[in-house]
Amino acid sequence: MILLDFKFHEWQWQYQISTTFFVFGIVPFVFWVYARYITASPNKYNKLEEPVKLSVPIPAEAKPHWKGKRLYPPNLTIRAANEPTKIQSYCPATGQYLGTFTATTRDEMNQQIANAKVAQKEWKASSFSLRRQVLKTLSRFILDNQEDIARIACRDSGKTKLDASMGEIMVTLEKLKWIIAHGERVLRPSQRPGPSNLLIGMMKNGEVRYEPLGVVAALVSWNYPFHNLMGPIIAALFTGNAIIVKCSEQVIWSSTWYIDLVRLVLKSLEIDPNLVQLCCCYAEDADHFTSHPGLSHITFIGSKPVAHKVVESASKELTPVVVELGGKDSLIVLDDVKDIESLSSVILRGTFQSAGQNCIGVERVICLPKSYEKLVEIFTERIKEFRLGSDIDQLDEIDMGAMISDNRFKQLEALVEDAVSKGARLIHGGKPYQHPNYPQGHYFEPTLIVDVDPSMRIFQEEVFGPVLTMIKANDVDDAVNLANGTEYGLGNSVFGSNFRQINEIANRLDSGNVAINDFATFYVAQLPFGGIKKSGYGKFGGEEGLLGLCVAKSVVMDKPIMRLFGVATSIPPPIDYPIKDDKRAWKFVSSLNTAGYDTRVWNIIKAFKKLAKGGA
Template sequence: MIAIDLNFADIQWQYHILTTFFVGVILPLLYYLYQRYFTSTPNKYNKLEAAIKLDYAIPDEAKPHWKGRRLHPPHVTVRTAEDRASIQSYCPATTQYLGTFACTTREQMDLQIEKAAFAQKSWKESSFAVRKQLLRTLAQFILDNQQDIARVACRDSGKTKLDASMGEIMVTLEKLNWTIAHGERALRPSTRSGPSSLLMGLMKNAEVRYEPLGVVSAIVSWNYPLHNLLGPIILALFSGNAIVVKCSEQVVWSSAWFVGMVHAALRRLEICEDLVQLVYCFPEDADYFTAHPGLQHITFIGSKPVAHKVLQSASKELTPCVIELGGKDSVIVMDDVSDLKALSSILMRGTFQSAGQNCIGIERVICVANVYDSLVEILNERVGKLRLGSDIDQLDEIDMGAMISDNRFDEIERLVQDAVAKGARLLHGGKRYLHPNYPQGHYFEPTLLVDVNSTMDIANQEVFGPVLTVMKAGDVDEAVKISNSCEYGLGNSVFGANFQRCNDVANQLESGNVAINDFATFYVCQLPFGGCKKSGFGKFGGEEGLTGLCNSKSVVMDKPLLRAFGVKTAIPPPIDYPIADDKRAWGFVSSLNTASYDNRIWKVMKSFKKLAKGGA
């Protein structure tokens, strides 16, 4: 006889593992596959929505081993002394010349907006199937040409290919695919509960219909030349609008190529290219654009000083605006975080991606005292190993690229020096970097600044550069107080082992977005994105990003059953003009209010009886 020793504790543990794996992995995976391949991906029943192969040439400047002539001081600038009506594009990492572009004149802006308005008249009638096909065509082209597209973004912004892949391509593909999968549902008429009145509720249905505004605009920043440009275009076109995008003068070369990519897709699907227009100019002509009566909406991404001018100009035509400004995003590290090494990886990525030029980049790490020293020790070891350069030109491994220009180097150095003078410790960096291969390139050393407190300028002013700032808090309450102490309120993160504590902190943070035990995933998840306080107002992204580009039209109608029997709303005789009997009219209206809103049944019944008598 074989003896069998059953260890029920082991069996229960194995059962727990299998159950957790099934619920946490298998079921979500099955649901994902269903959503991806049975609800949104083209099949034999919706071939019209399938992507069409797109041919669009990659520019020579983005190809490997390209050797363009370098600019040297004082010519390393977008505005040259020789030609004040043109914009000079160059690579910030290598100062290689990319081309000169004539500024869009005011007359050209008029014509572009006029063409966009004409094209939108037919586009607003397009089906969601056509709109999905357009987005799928773009998504497929981006997927099939990831490296080339990344190189275009890198050449004009100075970032690394990895940063371009994560911050440009991945988030753009996410926005495209999310819009394809969920955009139609978001824009369907929204059935509402209707009136709370008992009588009116029996008679009326209510809904909100989303109709495109017409010609919308986006004024976008330079830090993500692909994503910042394509994001507004995706939402505008899918919601039935035309769009005029004003790109930054810092990235005209890549913006023109990316808009050309969209035009190529429109041509391939025989859709009018005039739906998407690109404007670029210097600030003196930007006011004309933002005050243009042909624009029905403006989305602005940029700085607070420029936002004041945009809003002032837009107010002339009462053009509605969504304003997304800077941030001073914090990460709160609680004392029960177990894996500080893993956390340090998130902090490094959130701080140094795109050389810190990220509106939701990590600007402050607020660490509870118990784990402060251990975290600083890990960061000190890692930051010093970061390597700078242009990875699309060098064979070496590169961690961080260049900044877009050197016009903020003096200010960043001043912020670091102010902090050190007030007691902060500078462990790495703190100054501009002279690259041995690209001495004219715009490089700033990866910087680690610790023991920072709220009295220092760098704790309150946006850096928008590669500076990892670490602050110490006595406890979680103090960490929240520090986080809320600045004027910005764009995004935050909170890390801790106790989810309920993290959730409580999230509720206390004064910002438009919070990630719990993660960084910036609120943006990837296509939630409404925007800040509070001095970080702006309004939302773009997700469902709100689509419906925000529409006129929300409220429509009330008789219920179908009433329409079927020919019952229509009419003015009852007691309150019809001219009033025949004031006392009877008053009795009718007061009984109508009681019947509609009183919770006492006997009062309601009594009011119905009085209504039947015409208010008498």
Template sequence: MNSNLTQLLQQLNSTLHLTSQQLMSIEIQELALLKHLPDSVSQSSYFIPVNIFVFVLLTLGLTYVFIYRKVSPDNDKPIKFEWATPDEAKPHWKGKRLYPTGVRASEDPSMIQCYCPATGQFLGKFKAFAPEDIDNAIRESQIAQKEWKKTTFSQRKKVLRTLNEYIANNQEGIARVACRDSGKTMIDASMGEILVTLEKLNWILKNGEKALKVSSRPGPANILMQYKKAEVRYEPLGVVGALVSWNYPFHNLMGPLLASIFTGNAIVIKCSENVYWSSRWFIGLAKMALKVCGHDENLVQLVCTWPEDADYFTSHESLSHLTFIGSKPVAHKVLEAASKSLTPVVVELGGKDSIIVCDDVMDVEAISSIILRGTFQSAGQNCIGIERVIAMPKVYDQLVQILSHRVQELRLGSDIDQLEDIDMGAIITDARFDAMEKLVEDAISKGACLLSGGKRYLHPNYPQGHYFQPTLLIDVTSDMDIAQNEVFGPILTMMKVDDVEEAIRVTNDTPYGLGSSIFSRSFKTADYIANNIESGNVAINDFATFYVCQLPFGGVKKSGYGKFGGEEGLQGLCVAKSVCYDRFSFINTQIPKPLDYPIANEKKAWKFVTALNKCGYHNSKWEKVKSLFQLARNAN
């Protein structure tokens, strides 16, 4: 390899941080070109034009990076730090096993009892927050936010980059913490906790500042007021709150936290008592990232209360905004409490998400894999998980045949201590097992056919764990309870429809409208379905990618209202301050003499103001011209 070319590539690597694999790819491409040269052409004569060509490419590339991409200066680079993984999340931890009866400690009702749902291992006891503890947390965040709101986007990005680097470099530890507290598998934690958090982080780093830049707006329509300019400025709300569910303890906490601190706010997060142990560690991680970057770690706070004390938090006068992720029954209580302080709330509730499969699809096996992942990831405890497979006759029979075998092959267990070939983990609690079994029994009594599962499962290795069999129900109809109520568990239900119109009708025939997937070879057909189903989010020929794409996320009907995520999510955490000012310093608003107080002549004032309205807004150009003369006649 020519030494000059190698030197250039090394310089490029040091500037753009190319990986060794990428450099090797470049070298291989150069060698491939050499093989196609005539034997009469020497290597030296070849490398002269190639070096010039490569030099031009590198110059253009570097120009793009430094001028257009605005490479961050050294003071924006992430800071490496240590945040030790707790012993309980380390492989082969020998924690005491118990047969848990819930998270409220029987000997001391003020204490939250934390344990692993997959193994029954005891994780510790922690005191629930009392009202005075909530006051202290909010007060500390208020103090920190007074300085934080003055930070630049560059300073906020540095904190996010610091977090991003830690998460990317410590995935196993983060996944183990999430798994130990939720019972999910390591793969599910990687996909549902880490991947989506890294995506949100990097999306904000790339697009967040643009979403919050001052937005210029059209001025007044009245031609006489064109000297005015108008804009919207996005400013922090102050201290915001979030009440997040337990099914994704890392991502559900980090999602609102990242958006809040990037927009200049402080945040107080109320986590579920089911995942208090892991939430403490995750909030500590965020605090450490703030601290090493030179900011007050009290900007982010965690509280955990019993339900009877939760109203104190949601009705707190010092919270400027709330994000609630949870169930419909709890949402009623949250909204009632928040109404006392008139706190705005974004409400993200459950779903009865459908996947519509048309008969024209080709790779049914591939779609079956998407169905399995969408249904059984995190043991079905996923608000945008697939709750209903709605398929047309031809593909329905094929899917039943494929899925009847694949569901039976799913393996239950825990891979927290060592990576094993496990497909599905535990359920967070066994409190809903009776209800889930009754939903299956009701469907069978009304004509559905149970092909797999349908009951709780006593795991031979983890008898203290909460496991439910992967379940496949076919021939489900809309009149069955399981077709109308969110399961939030590992139950795959299949419904047969005759055509597109029936698929739309069945999809819309629930109180929910959070997410949907549509599979068809015809984009026209898929687009028609997407435009006619009642859903806040739709993925065409894919599953749940609307969430990964950082689009505004939220549902319709009983799935909630408001949006978080994407540009709208960031802007929703800000005061949209409307500002109007003069375009030119020498032109400004003057009160015309006929309209100045006290009114000297009301008839003349009336003629003046009606002419003003005609001049500014009449459809007829001739009427506008005539109104100018009327304005002039009545101006004094």
């Protein structure tokens, strides 16, 4: 039973409420009130913003028990044999063929951008109510079709359904709900104080208006085929832009279905679907796209070598680029962590989700001595129990899926071998894994390597694979120096019990993002996301991400009271052309500056006297 006391002055009531009634009566009612009234968009258009119900069939290749033909080397590649303009798709977990697609030609890119420009002219004048309805329709479909969306992502990327749910669906739903709730407030005109000049400030107001850029582009990586594609689309549509997404050739099969879904949402609301389009091509044609004069902004998510080419190409038209590159994220563990077992689960998820192919994955675990030994012991036991495979095809429980391809396997092995040759200990893994059911699948063993130090390549170079790297620090200062000791600066995590201490550590870390006693939640929280150093520049996500897709137009105007009395800007006679008396004009302007900016009262009074005399 639950005992509730209510006191009012000298009276007191006591009620006993059954736990069953509390759990199944009061709690659901509170949640209903919260969902119905508190989280509802505070505007009169709520009824007009109801999501439209959609029905979109799932591809046969993503259905359970699908039996597709398997590809074998040398045909296990995205390059179709003897067809240079074709892109071949296959499942990296099973080697099953998914289809062949024609790469977007330069003429088609031109047409896409032209069509998007026409569609955006109407869309930029759309109401926030309609934009929210688009996002609500998309959100409702995702919620009602989570497994289908996850299976499509798994089939094209090789990840598990759990990884797809957490890394693809949850973060996309969060972005949608956050923008639905807060996007209009962010994009409202921002009122500014106006001129600080005493005289001009009495007359003028200032504000910044946020207007869409036009046609924007996003070049996104393959590791999260759903979320990486949807994130830029959601932000672009809500800010009134059109967008063309260039997906990776590795995931054109799933990207095509996802783009078709968004275009169906637009069509269902009688909106021109050319607002959202998909481009996919090989590197030889990418420069034409990124240097196109019809693009107003580019978001690039990928590797540093490709970023150099994108930025160079975009510079031909002075197109601004937000660059989000790789990381060498560290997770610092202090010796006062209370629940080391729970922390070990966080580290394993942060390292091995999507087979370690995460830009903000845990690349280095830096521990103080006491925590170090405990974690090495725990990881030694847990990692050897990992099960690999394709959970959308197998009935068995699967912990980790495949990598997108095997083209980096030799690099991963070389990093491990270099570390071992310099004194590191390889506890588990370190080599490709041949799956008994899917021998052509791209699997790499979950790897644990300990006693790593800065002299080893694996400390400095991004792994982007299923490798847990352990580094021992002597003390807090050493841990911070180790964390900052690479060319990257994307994200970090700090774990400890003394909040003041870990907060100070967070301030000392050279990175764009830090999670305190957590992993990567800065990304879920819709904060501005981006790195420093060789991890890129610029931000997407949150308020800054939306504003970055807008023209910040500065507007100054007369204050309403001035307009009411017909007071308007005019040029005083002493400084009107042609200047009649330059000495008098000079005294007038200098007095204007003194009256407007001086803080000494007597000087201001004297300046006003001179102004009253017209500078005489």
